[in-house]
Amino acid sequence: MSELEISTQAYMKMCLHAARYPHGAVNGVLLARRPQGGRAECLCITDCVPLFHNHLSLSLALEVALNQIDLWSLKHDLILAGYYQANSNLDDKNASNIALRIAGRLSEYFSDAILITLDNRRLSPDPPLPPVIILQHKEKRWVPKDKNLIMWQNWEETRRITRTLLECKAYRQLVDFDAHLDDIRCDWTNQRINREIGKLASVANGSA
Structure with missing residues (x-):
């Protein structure tokens, strides 16, 4: 059972996606560094790609999105390593059928894929603990990941x-794939936000 580390950038973009569309469900794909030699002792989630805020399960749009994300990830030595979702109901923190289906599909290609559900009730600008529920695929079921195996990249800085x-x-x-499909000039990799997160992290670490 491998350890899991989630970067500031991945966490931030999940939160920004939920904040961008507070009255609806949102989802996205988690990206990780490609393990050397197959499996890694620690799965490092470095980034995420926001997918949809309208119809989370629209098959054709999902196929287009996953294909483009996969091609982009290959160029950057990343893999599709999981799925996240924030439900529309404030008190609903369960993995929906849509979440289970999409995460299950990703796990067919990467066995250590994870499923994250955001806890809307605990989402805030300054939560004491990460407001997420993390599941892993084990024996054909999605079960809670052992919290002792989950690490956050400098949580106080995050x-x-x-x-x-x-x-x-x-x-x-923030641009999700829904917005990109409406206007292909919109950058679904969100490099502008990535640079802003990197800049704030550098300041926090005392770098120029």
């Missing part, structure tokens, strides 16, 4: 960056 970006409404800049 909290500060989250607070800063939410307070300045950076979520307005």
